Amino acid sequence: MTGVERETELALVARLRQGDADSFDDVYAAFNTRLFTFLVRLSRRRDVAEDLLEETWLRLVKHARRLRPDTRLGPWLFTVARHLYVSFNRARVLEDSVSASLIAIWPFSLEQPSPFEAVAASELERRIERALAALPSTSREVLLLVAVAGLSHSDAAEVCGITPEALRQRLHRAREALANALECDAATEPPALGGIASCPSR
């Protein structure tokens, strides 16, 4: 697990199982920012990410007594957060299909920059955020879990419910897709990124 030693983690799990509130503070401090970052970039909305984050922590509290003594908190929390996002997304897709006809007559685009894109310090960061946001969520989530949240390949595979080999393949495709998206972005928006060539498809 990234950020917390295994022995510390086992002790934290043991205390959580006993309902020790101070252990919750330690887990919260260790994972809250990483979980929130993962959820904001996955959902591309701060308000949604905040709700999903709160629900993730509530699930931990609810299941604290039933955690296995050898539970690895990182994969456990990211798995819950991801499941919550998937459920949220499924519900949103249903809602979107109902309101699709209304959106079609909306006078302007509903696509908005992601919260990260809006505050990104540099042009390069802004481009990466934009390219990341444009990826399909299955590609985005593996990049976020491995490169941003710092999970190992096997932990990320566990979170996504796939084999480590499948994760490696998915990660490889996601990297390529991100590189392509960056190239396309560089082609449409001139200077600043010297190293990135023009989009081959254009």
Added chain:
Amino acid sequence: MSEPLMRLLAELPAAELEPEPAERIRRSCRARLVRHAARASGSTITFTPVWRLLVAVLGAAYLIGAIIEAVRVYRFS
């Protein structure tokens, strides 16, 4: 370009939850954890002896009934 790309991703800024919601979530989860723990420990203190007592009474009643039945069968046979 994939390794530099992964490095760039790793260096992206983290999202910080504003202090107010962060504290609200932390406090409410803490309080719930304490409540759950109190309820769980309270329930073991209250109900465990009751269950044990019930099992003991039923077991004793069954045993006494079996002995009475055995004696009656023995006496009339």
